[in-house]
Amino acid sequence: MSTPSAAEILRNGLWHNNTGLVALLGLCPLLATSNSLVNGLGLGLATTLVLLITNTTVSLIRRWVNPEVRIPVFVTVIASAVTAVELGMHALLPELHRVLGIFIPLIVTNCCVLGRAEAFASRQAPARAALDGLAVGLGFALVLVTLGALRELLGQGTLLAQAEILFGEGARGLTLHLLPGDRGLLLAILPPGAFIMLGLLIAAKNAIDARARARPRPAPATAATVADGHVPT
Secondary structure: OOOOOHHHHHHHHHOOOHHHHHHHHHHHHHHHOOOOOOHHHHHHHHHHHHHHEEEEHHHHHHHHHHHHHHHHHHEEEHHHHHHHHHHHHHHHHHHHHHHHHOOOOOHHOOHHHHHHHHOOHHHOHHHHHHHHHHHHHHHHHHHHHHHHHHHHHHOOOOOOOOOHHHOHHHOOOHHHHHHHHOOOOOHHHHHHHHHHHHHHHHHHHHHHHHHHHHOOOOOOOOOHHHHHHOOOO
């Protein structure tokens, strides 16, 4: 397997192969917990931490794992990382842990975690594996936060509602009320709204990529043009 550059790893994780918008993995927690910005951010950070721990660990032990048992070993590593993250959230962020509920332990079944362990971390050095886990996790968290912010804004007219469950009591006053009164769109915070919003995000990404591909690229300089002093700009 070729060794990608750090910039390529970041671009793939955050945009080109984004878990939520391109690979379409982990859609169950993505759609279920993205009814607010805070909930999406909480699960996104938890998933990022699990990916970081899992990728690094798998890369470190890859030379000692027999190929025939690699999948059970990887699943065990993932389950251990998820358990550690869940216990940490239960101790430090009990309210957020209660709100997210079953979707924290269900990170074990998120295909993107096992997929990155098998396809990338098991074949790369620890530093690159860790960067890949961070990039993929942040890409997933970005979709969760964007989807949660849109659904919360349209459905409740607020942003950062219940911020204290993630940032502590000092963040209780961070809630922004952007729509007056009870004028939210109920559909936005219901399950169908999650599917509609995600579809719109995917369409927006595809449109941005299509415009980028259609943009004219400068012609590469040839030996003849350089020799004549005509260097394309």
